[in-house]
Amino acid sequence: MAGYKETPRQKMIAMMYLVLTALLALNVSVEIIQAFVSVNNSMENTNENLKLKIDETYARFEQQNLMNEAKVGPFWDRAKEVRTLSNDLISYIEDIKWEVISRSEKISVDEAKTTPLSEIQSRDKYDVSTNYFFGGSQDGSKGKAGELRQRIEKFKADVINQLDEKHRSNVKLGMDTEGPYKDANGKNQNWEQHNFYHVILAANVTFLNKLIADVRNVEIDVVSLLYGSISAEDYKFDMVQPKVIPNSKLVFQGDTYEAEIMVAALDSKQNPEVVIGGRTIPASGGIAKYTVTAGATGLQTYRGTIKVAGPDGELKEYPFESEYFVMTPSLTVAPTKMNVLYANVDNPISIAASGIPESQIQPTISSGTLRRDGKDWIARVPLGQKATISVVHNDGKTQRKMGSAEFRIKRVPDPKAFIANTDGGPVQKNMLLAARAIIPRMPDDFDFDLNFEIVSYTFVGVRGGDTYERPGTGNILTQEMQTFISNCKRGERIWLENIIARGPDGNRRLGTISLIVQ
Template identity: 25%
Template sequence: MAGGAKESPRQRMIGMMYLVLTALLALQVSNTVLEKFIFIDESLRHSVSTTTETNSRSVDAIRETVKKNGNRERDVSIVKKAEQARSLTSKVMKRLSDFREEIVKVSGGKDPETGVLLGAKDYDKQMAYTIGPEGSKKGEAYKIQKELNDYVTEINKLHKDLNESSIALDGKDHPLYKNNPEQKSKDFAYLNFDHTPAVACLAIVSELQSKVARVEAKALEVLASEVGADQLKFDKIVAVVKPQSQVVAAGTEYVAEMFLAASSSGAKPEMTFNGKAISVEGGIGQIKFKAQGGGYDKEGKAKKTWKGAIKINTPLGDTTFEVTEEYFVAKPVVQVQSQAVSALYYNCGNELVVNVPALGTAYQPSFKANGASVIKGSKKGEVTVVPTKGNVTLSVYSSGNKLDDIKLRVKPVPKPEIKVFSGRKPVDLRNGYTAPGPRSIEVKAIPDADFKSFLPKDARYKVVAWEATLARGKRGLASKKVTSETVNVSDFAAKAKSGDRIVIEIKRVMRMNFRGQTEAVKGLDDVIFTIPIN
């Protein structure tokens, strides 16, 4: 993305796309995500094709204007510079196309019948080509970086008013990553192609071509202004909309430019978006709005439209051009990460991490739940869900816009296992003790191992009430009511004889949750253990 003190809306959208690609490094890429990248790649390629055709017509317009003006020497030099811009652009576009095809080839090629990329998920093979051996900097991406930045340098030489920024940046120079400790140390190749699926690499290459086309368009615009080729011609006027992408994730900004194909800096058009006036800079209307989700089809896309109007003043009076633009809103993929993936535990602090990679830095989450209370975490996307019903619906929002409802199953907390010890060793309930028997008895509630591993703060148990009785036949000789886990039974040993038994009866077990609150564990108040005295 081009650097600079102030980022354009287009640059912010490009940065958002890079964040989506970076998020793939830590995820198991699903077929649905891959399909979205194919869709994005196709949209970008269409945009590049449209811009390239427009640029070609711009060169023709410059030639025609210079010819009509008598081929003045100064104007002819402008034509040569415009042709040079075309030549430089065609060369670098061809280079990127070859680079793209080689990525397809090394990752497995395409199915000859369906045209499907066979190695869509591969990143090892493409990395060997784009990055090369670790530390070598001999991968093709390093050559591409130099050629792209050299291209911008040569374009800037064509006119004093051209000051386009570099296209292929390292992490330390990238506005989005220069303050990110994990990304700023990466160079251009690693930032874009390290552990990136081949299908995403194609979208990256298409985006690079889009940047090249934009640089050329700016150069031709400046050159055209020198010969009057950008002046409005009233014999043929077409309203044009140039969206940055026809696919946007719900909750992100849709950004587009609406302008007249032959508009000039001298024209002062008035423009509206859905009936409301918009800002016009240099004859170009600035359109920006939050894309609203809902009404998704089975592929997770929602077809939307917006309407614009451009009014200009001509010698014949005011003329208004209207346009209706179609775009698609892609349903963002909401990813929920949790230790207890299969279900949440009832009345426990289930810690979740909810991410939406497609939103990138625009992701500003908030949560609501039906059947549970929620506690927002200290980091973005972190939330603690405390279920109060058997099923929970977690609603995910970003900047106040609802993204999705996540259905979560709830399961009861597993009961702990009650175990009896003596002298820190488990009591042998089958064989018992030789008279006079044990001197102390300890009773513990041992939590389920998986539950304790998932939620250690909710797996704190204690037997708070139990009774120990020395019995002979049907008669109890001595009894102790205990409120701690351990009791001294030396007095039992003084009375015990062979054939007696010690009966342990559990009265009450408590669990402490993540808030430090306690609750009784049901179903353990009738558990009885018998220790034989031989």
């Protein structure tokens, strides 16, 4: 086919094919970068969950130490040392991560800490990160990679030393820095080359977060082994003392007194033998519950013994004595959330008269309405000065006044307007665009579940000396407003004024949100 000459149309098709091939290659690259972003996000979530898990283990460990410091103290001291070693290494890895992002992006370390991987422009580059980790050396020994390897190896050695010799083989520390490692051509590499040489920034960040997860896993395994090294048998029964735990030492006439009687260190596999006044109290799950009908008023005392098997298997007997107080019924009327009633909203009210069935309690309110809601009551009152709730006991035969309670009436406080989780001041442009909505929030000390709805607002901005002002309906910024924000420069101001919110008792005018775009 020598001498064959392509037509202009064939040349154009060939050129389009080349462009398409290049675009396909580019798409693969973008997909790989996005995969690293997704994996990194997953690793960050995993690290947060691992942190919560190890914190729970430390809390249980510390509680055991408080119960028996003499026995648990040595193990607790080692656990605290493991926590220090882990936190120090994780802090070092985090510093490396922020530093390499800072250098690659040419931004401050503080900015690097708040910039998601998906927004890092140089995440597909490796020149700056490779130079950072290798420091001009061929094998990475003079850069951060070599330093990181040494820190990991020291961490592993220091952590394993916190365990007894017999437990060290039970821990798989991971974080292998020895290899062997090979490149794509089968050539030998060291740990630094394998993980950081010509590796893009997205992969660097993901790998560093994976190292943090590895450290947390080592910490959890080692601390769990230390916790498991505490023998329950050694300290559960060495300070056995009888304990009587009543539901309440104050009992009303006609009510039932109930108490849990047990040894101080509970063994749920062994039921103690409890005898009070010649009466044997049945036990289940290591606990015996003593119940008796309260008759005469005043202080009531009872005595008994607990028999429980000691560490040697022999029954040991422990005497105990306790008391409770019997009194006549009284009335309690209280709002469950506040010491006042709020106008035009549902106010949960607790009304209790000990010793009287709920069905025989009949409350009334001087202003507004009162209705039952499960075991409690709901009061709804108009705006005014005060409201009084009065209660009578009606057993179907007679009615007896139990008393009354007076409450002040207040107006529901105004909510505060927020956007992008702020009520004013500096705000990131991307966060403002992502939020797009004005959210009304009630004060933190207001416990009612009330919903206010933004009805309208005014969007105001200044650009080039001209004032940009647009009305808004609802709580969502219009597309035109969002476009204005997108074109804002750092330091420009935006105001959300005349914010009207609709609540259960009508409309409220909220404060202005003054924003400085960052």
